[in-house]
Amino acid sequence: DTGVSQNPRHKITKRGQNVTFRCDPISEHNRLYWYRQTLGQGPEFLTYFQNEAQLEKSRLLSDRFSAERPKGSFSTLEIQRTEQGDSAMYLCASSLGGGGAVDTQYFGPGTRLTVL
C-alpha cells in the first residue's frame, strides 16, 4: 500500500515564474487536501477536493493559485507569478471519506518551494 506521493520534492524558482506541483493520493481515497507550511508554523489549509469537485478554498488561496483534480485521482497545484512570500512547504493529504464523518488525513512528504 503506497502512501501519498508528491512531486517534485524541491523546487527553486525565480520570482515571477509559474510553478506546478503534483500530488498522488492513496489509491482508494476520495478526498484530497492541500496545505501550506512555513518554517516554525503548523500547516495552513488551502483547499479540499471530494473526488473531482473542489469543495472548499481558503482565502489564503489568492487568484495566483489554482488547484485541479480532473479525474478525481491525482491533483495539481499551480502558482502563477510566484512571489518570495510563496516560499514554503506545500503539503498534500488524502483521506477516505463518506457519510459526513470526519476522516483521518494522511500526508505526503511535501514539496519545498523556494522563490528567489
Next chain:
Amino acid sequence: AQKVTQAQTEISVVEKEDVTLDCVYETRDTTYYLFWYKQPPSGELVFLIRRNSFDEQNEISGRYSWNFQKSTSSFNFTITASQVVDSAVYFCALDSNYQLIWGAGTKLIIKP
C-alpha cells in the same frame, strides 16, 4: 472561532524521561475531532491519533498516551520512557468542516 494552542514551543529532556505535550483547543461545535501528528526531521507528517468529542477515555498505545478532558478543552500527549527517535515536532489539530486547524507545534528534543 476555532483555535488550537500549543504553548510549549520547545521541550528538551534526557532519554528515558517521561514528557507531556500540552494542547488546548477552542471550538463552538458540539461534535468535533482532535488529532495528533508527528513531524520528524524528514518533514513528513505522521498520523498518531484521532479522538472524537464523545469519547473522553484516555488512549494508550505503547509508550504513547493521550488525555482528553472536555472540561478544560485539553488533549494532552504523554510519551513515557522517551527515546531519541521520539525527537520531532508534534502538532495537535482540530477538525473544522474537513479542514484541520493546527497548533504551532512543540519541538521535542530527546538527548541521549
